[in-house]
Amino acid sequence: MKVIVIGATGTIGRAIVQAIGNRHEVILVSFSKSMIKVDIADKTSITKMFEKIGRVDAVISAAGLAKFGPLAELTDADFALGLENKLMGQVNLVRLGIDRVNDNGSFTLTSGILSRKPMKGSIAISMVNSALEGFGRAAALEMPRGIRINIVSPNWVIDTLKAFNMDPAIGTPVEVVAQAYMQALEGTMNGEVIDAIK
């Protein structure tokens, strides 16, 4: 399959490319570090990306920004970041990409464990991750031509926990998270939220 991986240079994106790279033709896309770039918060940028790449069998997104911070400190702009970038950015990959994905292809987007296991400071992220899961469940009912859509909800990745000086014992190896994307890509599931938790 010809597969776009957006966020290909991030922690999870790199692991996805590693996992599927020798099984499929992978086009790496990121905000700034790949040959092909995209700003998912900008619809024009998304359209240009699809025009550059042409038709594909699958779109995987492990991209999207949202703000961590306590309710008392989050600004309107902090909430808007998550809504415009991680949420509508990924939603718009589907809206603008649907006519560019081949029959029986797939979209796989990324939410995260904070949707259902929040922590102090995760309000804006929990909200956006939950929204993506609701979007995926509903969008699956309307996908044309056998196209599937699923949401991977990764647990904390061990490397991320280490970078934040958090306890790595609660985390999941990034290779395990990457398997969830491969299952979504190669399997038959549709409208699922796949918990990538070991």
Next chain:
Amino acid sequence: MKVIVIGATGTIGRAIVQAIGNRHEVILVSFSKSMIKVDIADKTSITKMFEKIGRVDAVISAAGLAKFGPLAELTDADFALGLENKLMGQVNLVRLGIDRVNDNGSFTLTSGILSRKPMKGSIAISMVNSALEGFGRAAALEMPRGIRINIVSPNWVIDTLKAFNMDPAIGTPVEVVAQAYMQALEGTMNGEVIDAIK
């Protein structure tokens, strides 16, 4: 308790007022039909409402607009309506109301069954309802002074189904839905998503 009910003239709001009106001091608020009005999509309007009413023990919201329609027809503005009105409108009731709610008070917001049981055309609504549920779970961890926050997720109300020419057999009487708000108001639950389904 002194309780604000926002959306007090809607199908669910009226039933909430009916259920709690003889047990609490209820201030009815709506977009256009009450003595006290609010446009939840407008932060200034929310602040003016709280200034007019003064301190309260609880805020119940059964308000918020989001657009029903198939993915292929939803515009950017349709997605924005749900995000700015039903989602951020209710989120902003909490952000702007938190310092006006008494110790051990509560917020009760409204999502809806489409968050987890989507149907064709519910994409924008399912997304927003899920977002509210994620927000509620996370916000509960940060509420000060014993304040609680819960989300009621009402099933389809029988009267609404009838109005849409849908099968009323799948619906819930609005009086049953109203009981969920009373439980959230008078109980001890926090961070819960209360399925108002009979």
